[in-house]
Amino acid sequence: MKSCTYTKDELGNDVAIYSNGFTFTGILNNGNPVKGTIKDDKGHLVYEGEIECDIYQYFQQYHKSGRTIKTKK
Numbered sequence: 001m002k003s004c005t006y007t008k009d010e011l012g013n014d015v016a017i018y019s020n021g022f023t024f025t026g027i028l029n030n031g032n033p034v035k036g037t038i039k040d041d042k043g044h045l046v047y048e049g050e051i052e053c054d055i056y057q058y059f060q061q062y063h064k065s066g067r068t069i070k071t072k073k
Contacts, residue, residue: 006031022046022059038062047071 003019006028013036014028026036033055038046046062049071061069 018055018059020059024051024055044068 004016007015007017009015009025013025016024016028016031016033018024021041023039024033024036025039027034033051035050037048038051038055038058040046040062045068047058047069051058058069
C-alpha cells in the first residue's frame with residue numbers, strides 16, 4: 001500500500017511526501033505523479049521529468065545506484 005500525504009508548496013505546486021521520506025513536487029493526477037521532481041529524504045535530487053512508471057521504481061533504482069536518475073530524452 002502506498003503511504004503518502006499531500007500538500008502544496010509555497011508556489012502552489014502539488015507535493016506528495018512518502019513514508020520513506022522521499023518527496024515529489026510537481027503535477028499530480030488523482031494522486032499519481034505525472035511530471036516533476038523527486039528528492040530523497042536529505043533533499044538530494046533523485047529524478048526530474050515525466051514519471052513514466054510507478055514512482056516506487058524510481059525510489060528502488062536510486063537506492064541501488066545512489067545516483068540521480070537521468071531523464072530519458
